[in-house]
Amino acid sequence: MKAPDFVANTTYGRIRMSDYAGKWVVFFSHPGDFTPVCTTEFIAFAEEATAFDDLNAQLLGLSIDSNPSHLAWIYAIYMTTGITIPFPVIADRTGDIARLYGMIAPDVSTQETVRNVFIIDPNQIIRAILIYPLTNGRSIPEILRLLEALQTTDEYKVVTPANWQPGQPALVPAPRTYEGLLKRESAPEKQGLQCEDWYWCYRIPGQTS
Incomplete structure (x- = not known):
């Protein structure tokens, strides 16, 4: 608004x-x-x-x-x-x-x-x-x-989890396609991600890989 x-x-x-x-x-x-x-x-x-x-x-x-x-x-x-x-x-x-x-x-x-x-x-x-x-x-x-x-x-095009504080890892939005899901699952570390599950991944803001 x-x-x-x-x-x-x-x-x-x-x-x-x-x-x-x-x-x-x-x-x-x-x-x-x-x-x-x-x-x-x-x-x-x-x-x-x-x-x-x-x-x-x-x-x-x-x-x-x-x-x-x-x-x-x-x-x-x-x-x-x-x-x-x-x-x-x-x-x-x-x-x-x-x-x-x-x-x-x-x-x-x-x-x-x-x-x-x-x-x-x-x-x-x-x-x-x-x-x-x-x-x-x-x-x-x-x-x-x-x-x-x-x-x-x-x-950084991320979202922040509950109780997030500046400097902490943020969340990456979940994949919107099946292809995106498979890409994330194949090598999350190479994408700079730490994942609990395919839809639930953290990344340090500013870090891409």
Whole structure:
């Protein structure tokens, strides 16, 4: 699905979603400023900002609070912890952007955005959507892991198994023809594969033989 385009005011000035084409975007919403769970999440995102940058990924936050509220909150975080929030936070006062992305849950509140995460690729395609309850904070290491898994899939044409971590072997898609099955079965080692069965083979990303 193509990421809906929009223009928005943020803590770093005016932005347009389509201006991030060519980069990955981790676009996330939070229920409200000056709330404890959201504060810990923003600190955690800020602490991993370099890791996201190394993966060519732009962090982008959103809530329906005003820009002055955002600024006061991130300044309070800085004064309390010494941590700067280095990414833009959208002030979506009308809720139009939140509704565009389905970030407002009708059964929760019309005044709060839920904890959504959209991972958007350089072609502006939404590749993953994560939804967390209001009561529970996000795992930033898991978001990083998923981002790197998507990038590994794109670059090396592999898929990743359960609990995969960067640097570990990935899975090769199963053969789609009987000829492909026989070819794989004949000499998997020469293809750089370690197979449990004909449809279940591992390969180190980047290694072809």
